[in-house]
Amino acid sequence: MSDPERGEDVCVWLDVSAGVSGDMLLGALVDAGASLEVVQSAVDAVIPQTVRLVAHETVRAGMRALKVDVELLAADQHHRHWSEIRDRLREADLAEVVRENSHAVFERLAVAEARVHGTSVDDVHFHEVGAWDSIADVVGTCAALADLGVLVAGGGEVEVPRTDLAAAVDVELAAAVAPAVNLAAAVDVDPAAEVAPGGARSHRVTASRISLGSGSVRAAHGRVPVPVPAVLELCRGWDVTSGGDGELATPTGVALVTAIAAEQSPMPAMTVRSIGIGAGTKEQPDRANVVRVVVGQQVGVQGSGTAPDADGVTAPLTSSVAATAWGAGAESGRSERLQVLEANVDDLDPRLWPTVIDGLLDAGAADAWTTPITMKRGRPAQLLSVLAAPSLVATLIDVVFASTSTIGVRVRDVTRCALDRGWADVDVSGQRVGIKVAHREGRIVNAAAEFRDVEAAAATLNLPVREVLDAAEAAGAAAGLARGNGIPKGLRATP
Template sequence: MTMHLHFDCFSGISGDMMLGALVDGGLPVKDLRRGLASLGITGYEIRAKKVMRNVIQATKVDVVIHRSMKHPLTFRQILRLIEGSRLPARVKELGREVFTHIAEAESVVHGVPVEQVHFHEVGVVDSLVDVMGTLLGCQLLGVSRVTASPVNVGTGFEQSAHGTLPVPGPAVARLAQGVPIYSEGPRREFTTPTGIAVLRTLVEEFRALPPMSPTAVGYGAGEADPYGWPNVLRLFLGEVRDGAGADTESVFEIETNLDDLNPQVYETVMERLFAAGALDVTLAPVVMKRGRPGTVLTALANKDRTRQVADVMLRETTALGVRYREVAREVLPRTFQRVSTKYGPVRMKVASRNGVPIRAVPEYADCRALAERSGKPVREIMEEAIVTYHRKPARSPSGKRSQRKRA
């Protein structure tokens, strides 16, 4: 029996919200304190309390600093701190990946080499505790698969040390590449660089809540408490039976015909459909009446997201109507397993049937990011990932070795 964790990011995500949701969902605070002691950082205390955000009771985890560090930490100092800790190897590996994502984003935003990045927000003790505590918490809860909803980044503007900035801020916007995001609610920032960097590292698939039988539901509170808005992160924790076959589920197909839409907008339409909760989006050429060429735009969505998906179709295209159809689909159980290539880590999407892995595909977004960093062709990165996957046993997020047959 393994555990599936789903983050519901309707009010964004941050480090304290993640820790709060994990504790609210059953992670003992004493186990969290004991595990983080091996990080080797002193001068702080972890406190958890119940708070109300709108009408929802949630857990707020605070990192109370008694003795702060004298200077911001550099990227290299953070990596050395993580590597020198007594945390589990898998937690350290994921921690390095989170801070690498943040350092690369800050490097691009501020135009400095990664080695010269100083973490004015992330280098302090509380953010280290948030990141490493979340990763450790997932391992302590036995989590083997992580999914998340599209992420609400907030609206309006924010005040920072660099002046007034639009929401999402530059670092979050950079880290959100490849992640479905949207903007809703009060005029404030809901998603932090720490939160979205952890999502990029842990999440295997961004989607609406998948079929599952939750064993726990947790709510983690953010610092802000805007009037009339539940500023919380919700998580669902459920058991997944090992060796299960394909899942059959009922979804809705939302479809429309287009013959007068500029093809240049297709990319934006697809992005916004995914952000609205679409499970899949396709475009297919057809011949319409009087021999006119056209395109069929089709999206799949769970029942509770059909209205939002249809609204995007009607708002973002020239369609005058949409068609609905309930369909059944059979989905092979999928997990993500990270492999360490010579270019960097790549997530492999592994499909199984009756508990036996039958197909593994490199995650394109990871390969593209490594290609941009190394200057190598994306094709070469993908080939290297496939070879590495078949050469070495991969590990699940819980740190357990996965059994698979060689192709």
């Protein structure tokens, strides 16, 4: 896509009403103008000398479409652990926007598979979605969206999953034990696997209802019904329909849509700039087996659709013109619409509040806190506040009810402006301490040591926390991580 078309108001609508797979989505984006060379370069960074992407035109139900085939250049055993894929993404020479979005897609897949098979996320063993071609589809699609200008690197405090899906498991298991347990303990999620702040969702990407199909297919463990279990897990909170016979939506395709799209709606108001049609492998007798993408410039206020209810999606900003203008620049930060959950609690053992807060954060809340209040008849109480992406609200309400004594939760909309940030490491007497670096317009605004790292280092070194904190921040300043300095190269997207 040419530079004049890469405006700050560029948006993409994904038409997945006929189903979706990774190769269909990738083909549609390349057909819409994303550079196949850029996509190939990103894929090569993760799995070098392994696959070649080949695009060719074809016809589906009389409609011209682009098919992107993934040709294997090396033997593939198909089966890979999530940890291997995560390490490849972390070590690859990728643009951060591509790395963090690819990471988010695969983490969604890992959490869904963990729930389906009743295992921990780190023990997830991918089958088809761990193959080279599926890795190419995910990384390639994220690179294509970045090339079209609709994805930006982590832009705020919202931490989309550790657990949009895992939180639901936490709630179910916690309910069987006690309401005040740490709700993250039920699912073993490696903190290193957390999605980068800001997550993958882009307020510039919307999608239609997803057609999933029906019937049954043969999988690694035998025949399974369609939609397959992992697809259903990925679709929690999303509008779906059967749409026809056969498997119309694959786990890879659904993970991409639900990780990246901010809401489901009819095609939003836009000035259409390009259209892409991506072909699936099969020729369906009763429909065009294609994914369509429409790339355009936003017109007026967006967001007439409804955000999914329960999967960690950041909904589009709809209410604050000033906030939108503040976050419009690629280097300034981001503004987004979030929601605040509130509950008045006057009868909870105060020793339980740390567990409540930790459980909410582990379940995907952007922040959680309490404020002392006085209720009717002079009763002292705590106002529990939880900041969250709109589509995590249902999950977090469950957590509030499971872990506190409240019988009601209020929800209200807010607009939050947040700076971009990344992480660097410093050494304190042989202990690693992360430094969170917030930046804007190419300059550091704030740099602060990660307090959990400081506490861990202090415990290992048998030193006061204050002493280790001072040493870490001094080491950061010595490394140039100070207000007003330029952004250092190599910042990580995750803590």
